[in-house]
Amino acid sequence: xxxxxxxxxxxxxxxxxxxxxxxxxxxxxxxxxxxxxxxxxxxxxxxxxxxxxxxxxxxxxxxxxxxxxxxxxxxxxxxxxxxxxxxxxxxxxxxxxxxxxxxxxxxxxxxxxxxxxxxxxxxxxxxxxxxxxxxxxxxxxxxxxxxxxxxxxxxxxxxxxxxxxxxxxxxxxxxxxxxxxxxxxxxxxxxxxxxxxxxxxxxxxxxxxxxxxxxxxxxxxxxxxxxxxxxxxxxxx
Amino acid sequence: xxxxxxxxxxxxxxxxxxxxxxxxxxxxxxxxxxxxxxxxxxxxxxxxxxxxxxxxxxxxxxxxxxxxxxxxxxxxxxxxxxxxxxxxxxxxxxxxxxxxxxxxxxxxxxxxxxxxxxxxxxxxxxxxxxxxxxxxxxxxxxxxxxxxxxxxxxxxxxxxxxxxxxxxxxxxxxxxxxxxxxxxxxxxxxxxxxxxxxxxxxxxxxxxxxxxxxxxxxxxxxxxxxxxxxxxxxxxx
Amino acid sequence: xxxxxxxxxxxxxxxxxxxxxxxxxxxxxxxxxxxxxxxxxxxxxxxxxxxxxxxxxxxxxxxxxxxxxxxxxxxxxxxxxxxxxxxxxxxxxxxxxxxxxxxxxxxxxxxxxxxxxxxxxxxxxxxxxxxxxxxxxxxxxxxxxxxxxxxxxxxxxxxxxxxxxxxxxxxxxxxxxxxxxxxxxxxxxxxxxxxxxxxxxxxxxxxxxxxxxxxxxxxxxxxxxxxxxxxxxxxxx
Amino acid sequence: xxxxxxxxxxxxxxxxxxxxxxxxxxxxxxxxxxxxxxxxxxxxxxxxxxxxxxxxxxxxxxxxxxxxxxxxxxxxxxxxxxxxxxxxxxxxxxxxxxxxxxxxxxxxxxxxxxxxxxxxxxxxxxxxxxxxxxxxxxxxxxxxxxxxxxxxxxxxxxxxxxxxxxxxxxxxxxxxxxxxxxxxxxxxxxxxxxxxxxxxxxxxxxxxxxxxxxxxxxxxxxxxxxxxxxxxxxxxx
Numbered sequence: 051x052x053x054x055x056x057x058x059x060x061x062x063x064x065x066x067x068x069x070x071x072x073x074x075x076x077x078x079x080x081x082x083x084x085x086x087x088x089x090x091x092x093x094x095x096x097x098x099x100x101x102x103x104x105x106x107x108x109x110x111x112x113x114x115x116x117x118x119x120x121x122x123x124x125x126x127x128x129x130x131x132x133x134x135x136x137x138x139x140x141x142x143x144x145x146x147x148x149x150x151x152x153x154x155x156x157x158x159x160x161x162x163x164x165x166x167x168x169x170x171x172x173x174x175x176x177x178x179x180x181x182x183x184x185x186x187x188x189x190x191x192x193x194x195x196x197x198x199x200x201x202x203x204x205x206x207x208x209x210x211x212x213x214x215x216x217x218x219x220x221x222x223x224x225x226x227x228x229x230x231x232x233x234x235x236x237x238x239x240x241x242x243x244x245x246x247x248x249x250x251x252x253x254x255x256x257x258x259x260x261x262x263x264x265x266x267x268x269x270x271x272x273x274x275x276x277x278x279x280x281x282x283x284x285x286x287x
Numbered sequence: 288x289x290x291x292x293x294x295x296x297x298x299x300x301x302x303x304x305x306x307x308x309x310x311x312x313x314x315x316x317x318x319x320x321x322x323x324x325x326x327x328x329x330x331x332x333x334x335x336x337x338x339x340x341x342x343x344x345x346x347x348x349x350x351x352x353x354x355x356x357x358x359x360x361x362x363x364x365x366x367x368x369x370x371x372x373x374x375x376x377x378x379x380x381x382x383x384x385x386x387x388x389x390x391x392x393x394x395x396x397x398x399x400x401x402x403x404x405x406x407x408x409x410x411x412x413x414x415x416x417x418x419x420x421x422x423x424x425x426x427x428x429x430x431x432x433x434x435x436x437x438x439x440x441x442x443x444x445x446x447x448x449x450x451x452x453x454x455x456x457x458x459x460x461x462x463x464x465x466x467x468x469x470x471x472x473x474x475x476x477x478x479x480x481x482x483x484x485x486x487x488x489x490x491x492x493x494x495x496x497x498x499x500x501x502x503x504x505x506x507x508x509x510x511x512x513x514x515x516x517x518x519x520x521x522x523x524x
Numbered sequence: 525x526x527x528x529x530x531x532x533x534x535x536x537x538x539x540x541x542x543x544x545x546x547x548x549x550x551x552x553x554x555x556x557x558x559x560x561x562x563x564x565x566x567x568x569x570x571x572x573x574x575x576x577x578x579x580x581x582x583x584x585x586x587x588x589x590x591x592x593x594x595x596x597x598x599x600x601x602x603x604x605x606x607x608x609x610x611x612x613x614x615x616x617x618x619x620x621x622x623x624x625x626x627x628x629x630x631x632x633x634x635x636x637x638x639x640x641x642x643x644x645x646x647x648x649x650x651x652x653x654x655x656x657x658x659x660x661x662x663x664x665x666x667x668x669x670x671x672x673x674x675x676x677x678x679x680x681x682x683x684x685x686x687x688x689x690x691x692x693x694x695x696x697x698x699x700x701x702x703x704x705x706x707x708x709x710x711x712x713x714x715x716x717x718x719x720x721x722x723x724x725x726x727x728x729x730x731x732x733x734x735x736x737x738x739x740x741x742x743x744x745x746x747x748x749x750x751x752x753x754x755x756x757x758x759x760x761x
Numbered sequence: 762x763x764x765x766x767x768x769x770x771x772x773x774x775x776x777x778x779x780x781x782x783x784x785x786x787x788x789x790x791x792x793x794x795x796x797x798x799x800x801x802x803x804x805x806x807x808x809x810x811x812x813x814x815x816x817x818x819x820x821x822x823x824x825x826x827x828x829x830x831x832x833x834x835x836x837x838x839x840x841x842x843x844x845x846x847x848x849x850x851x852x853x854x855x856x857x858x859x860x861x862x863x864x865x866x867x868x869x870x871x872x873x874x875x876x877x878x879x880x881x882x883x884x885x886x887x888x889x890x891x892x893x894x895x896x897x898x899x900x901x902x903x904x905x906x907x908x909x910x911x912x913x914x915x916x917x918x919x920x921x922x923x924x925x926x927x928x929x930x931x932x933x934x935x936x937x938x939x940x941x942x943x944x945x946x947x948x949x950x951x952x953x954x955x956x957x958x959x960x961x962x963x964x965x966x967x968x969x970x971x972x973x974x975x976x977x978x979x980x981x982x983x984x985x986x987x988x989x990x991x992x993x994x995x996x997x998x
Contacts, residue, residue: 139874139918141420159872162945163850165989173998176521178678178699179511183378183470187511192679201994204652204691205666205987207850207946210923213449217678217691217699221522222994225652225691225699233420234873235918274416274424276916278876283912283933284413285458287884376637376681396635399708400613402752410761415915415936429916438757441889441928442750442903444613444709447686454915454928454936459757462889462930471636472681513679515639520675520696524647615894650995653985657852657944661985686924695996707894748890748898758887759932 052090052269053113056082057104059122060096062247069247077118077245077252084258085265097122102130109137113269116261117156118245120149131155139235143268145261148245151206156241159234160208166226167203173221175199175244177228184215186229186240186263194256200246202226208241216260218243229260231267236276238268289327289506290350293319294340296359297333299484306484314355314482314489321495322502334359339367346370350506351380353498354387355482368392376472380505382498385482388443393478396471397445403463404440410458412436412481414465421452423466423477423500431493437483439463445478453497455480466497468504473513475505526564526743527587530556531577533596534570536721543721551592551719551726558732559739571596576604583611587743590735591630592719594623605629613709617742619735622719625680630715633708634682640700641677647695649673649718651702658689660703660714660737668730674720676700682715690734692717703734705741710750712742763801763980764824767793768814770833771807773958780958788829788956788963795969796976808833813841820844824980825854827972828861829956842866850946854979856972859956862917867952870945871919877937878914884932886910886955888939895926897940897951897974905967911957913937919952927971929954940971942978947987949979 058078062069073080078094086092095103097119109115115134119126131154138144138159146156151164177194179187194216203224209232216229228243242260245251252258295315299306310317315331323329332340334356346352352371356363368391375381375396383393388401414431416424431453440461446469453466465480479497482488489495532552536543547554552568560566569577571593583589589608593600605628612618612633620630625638651668653661668690677698683706690703702717716734719725726732769789773780784791789805797803806814808830820826826845830837842865849855849870857867862875888905890898905927914935920943927940939954953971956962963969 158869161870161872167989167992169992169994171994171998173994174522176697176699179513180678180680180701181470181684182473182511182513182679183475184510185508188508190511192512192514201992203992204654205656205985205989206654207987207989209920210655210687210944212921213684214688217701219693219697219699221996221998223650223693223996224992225650225693227654227691233418233921236419238420271422271425273421274419274427274916275429276416276419276918277429278878278916278918281878281880281912281914281935283880283882283884285932285934287882287932395632398633398635404752404755406755406757408757408761410757413934413936417915417917417938418921419916438755440755441891442748442752442893443891444750444752446683447707447892447924449684450921451925454938456930456934456936458759458761460759460887460930461755462887462928462936464891464928470684511679513681515641515679515681518641518643518675518677518698520643520645520647522695522697524645524695653987655944656947656985656987657949657981658984659982662982664985666986666988707892710893712894745896745899747895748893748901749903750890750893751903 052265053111054085054090054092054116054265055095055108055112056092056116057095057118059119060098061121072250077247080252081116081261084252085262090265097125102126104130104134106133109133109142112142114143114145114265116145116147117150117153118147119153123153126154131158135159138237138239141236141270141273143237143270144239145264145268146241148243151241159239162209163207166206167224169201169222171201171222172198173201176219177216178219179215180217181213181215184213185267186215186260188263189259190256196244196251196254198249199244199251202243236273240264240268289502290348291322291327291329291353291502292332292345292349293329293353294332294355296356297335298358309487314484317489318353318498321489322499327502334362339363341367341371343370346374346379349379351382351502353382353384354390354392355384356390357386360390363391368395372396375474375476378473378507378510380474380507381476382501382505383478385480388478396476399446400444403443404461406438406459408438408459409435410438413456414453415456416452417454418450418452421450422504423452423497425500426496427493433481433488433491435486436481436488439480473510477501477505526739527585528564528566528590528739529569529582529586530566530590531569531592533593534572535595546724551721554726555590555735558726559736564739571599576600578604578608580607583607583616586616588617588619588739590619590621591624591627592621593627597627600628605632609633612711612713615710615744615747617711617744618713619738619742620715622717625715633713636683637681640680641698643675643696645675645696646672647675650693651690652693653689654691655687655689658687659741660689660734662737663733664730670718670725670728672723673718673725676717710747714738714742763976764822765801765803765827765976766806766819766823767803767827768806768829770830771809772832783961788958791963792827792972795963796973801976808836813837815841815845817844820848820853823853825856825976827856827858828864828866829858830864831860834864837865842869846870849948849950852947852981852984854948854981855950856975856979857952859954862952870950873920874918877917878935880912880933882912882933883909884912887930888927889930890926891928892924892926895924896978897926897971899974900970901967907955907962907965909960910955910962913954947984951975951979
């Protein structure tokens, strides 16, 4: 059983009628419903909950955390960010969506500004698969097309991805590295670009397929057990 | 069901008593027996069989091919190498073991000489996990220790690995990038260093665990479907 | 002094009036003239010359080889391809341009099909810099714009680039990894997409700047001296 | 002219007679003297200076910063760490040495714990070149040997290196990724393992050669100029 928590700041849905109509129970519940299936148990957590819904107990029982944030990045407590960071290093998978590129947790895991170009013009985005062997691209065609999305353009100030899965084309003339993977300690991180709150992106079956694939990819495998600190020699010196 | 074929040139076992005593039914059968389990169907193929046991039909029904060769590299027909190469690009996983570094198929997939330093002195090898988040390292400790192995030392003339999972320490003073992954087309390739024929390496449970993990990692995921060739524009130009 | 040879099949220029008018002395001479400067000595070689102009002596005195081929890939002799391949592994830089993606030398260095989507529609290409720290991007702005180019689209069947410097946007809706680097043995390889023969791409100062930067990047640095083959232990075993 | 600052906490040299005798004017001055040459201007800075010697003006006039710290990591002010971090993202090269793996600046650029195994036993270290094409390995042989060093062993909790240049062998049985490169924003980062304060490592000519090579590699190239923030479309949508 893979245990997933979808975290959402849950702000826009309560302040903007367009967002509310698209995601009446919040982006988190739409994503959770869209990826729940046999073998995958999905819960949610939001900014306003106690410790943002990310207590030690919750995180210790989470295999993969999905993160959507935007207007409330600064309201996420630093000690919670530290806690999530530590859990990732210990093996929890993390999937950061869209405007989460500027979240404290993503920036602290990347070590860069995570800045980018952007534009809200409802233009067409086409996400091309550039690594068809990657499990996160499982079941897709050559690309995913989204009729209306916010534009994110290069330069995206992230470390060179360990694996580059998607590159986006935008009608307005830009490109973007839209699906990128990293290992951090024993944990895996996937950033996936689409998902502006005023578009129905998280109702798109291919977008949900990618997130669902990423959950499988990011789930910890009870990997090797590294050893740190002072150590006696294994051989006679 | 993941369908695996273990390919072995099957020469040393018939010519060398030490090797025969370690692997009486051939290295291929020892490996096949060691990784067979629920959900994994394992067959074998050898150099002397018709088309080296790698007919179109066999390969089209193989998800992961494991390759052990040494003395007979030159006796593998070029058209079979081409056929395996094409199958890898179409999605078949390939696990190349030990002296397979000099096989035609590995060299053609790498594009380099695949040369290295080597020594047969039965010295100790210790394979350190350098990427504990990697699924191929699942279930291991900090390292695998092999009391007696052939030494392979750097420089190993391969392309920079896409993922580096193991680095070996040798008693004689060398190191080696011992577990390395690549994507090639829609297929995945894993090279794993240990397995000299005069040592009982493929009876080691941790070595078998790594190969078994690698089978899961390399099995095709019915990935994205790329499109090639001349194409009409998707947008009005 | 960095010694460069620009190799060109030199076929289209003699058969097509448009190409001839753009490159009256051949693409090779336009590129050579465009990158010649203090400290860089540039010669040319073509398919019709003895040994395609790539004798042992020429290659042994070349630091960086630039390759433009298209209609004549099959007419390049295999033993010359082998010779160039060996020189790359020994340290010679190689810059492969545009339709050179299907050259024998590039495919043998990559180990993949190097296939892609393509379209001749004279559409706009915009090459975005995705790694502004890379020396090959020195002196550029955020992107290079080419008013008319042939389209190459993903999936581009190459190994994951070691460094991804440029990603192209095309008006017709595709993207492409347009500037990619690899190490192969002691040599460095850079593939750069633009340069269809019917457009004035190699007269563009930014394109020439990229090629010129790439020459500096790819020039051998009298690097470390690897050792291969059978070796005595460095430590008492 | 490449402008280099060697930063050192300068603590052990004043507290430990062994260290003082090896580095009477401090590790920083030994390194500075060892890498100064035509075209490279080298200064120093230490913890006790005003703003640790790293004022805005100093950093704005520095191309490459070299960092040695150990006992005083916590005494480095956070705002100075932020300042250095920002300068790296804007293009300044950073070379982190030995125990600097636990410095605030390195950890914030990596996003991981940067933890490792260690042992002070004065054992032999042999640094193998695993990427002979890399400019940082220029002029070396197959390896560098250091008779006495502190051991650092895997797992080293860093992001997968973008380029892996050296792997260390230790007499006590461990290995370590000893020379690793990263791009961060417009800046380049090189971590180089050797240099425990009680050994004469920074008097070793090959170690100095590596640091000197790394300075050339890390020096900013007046690279591409990325653009961030809200942007008008480049094409009609």
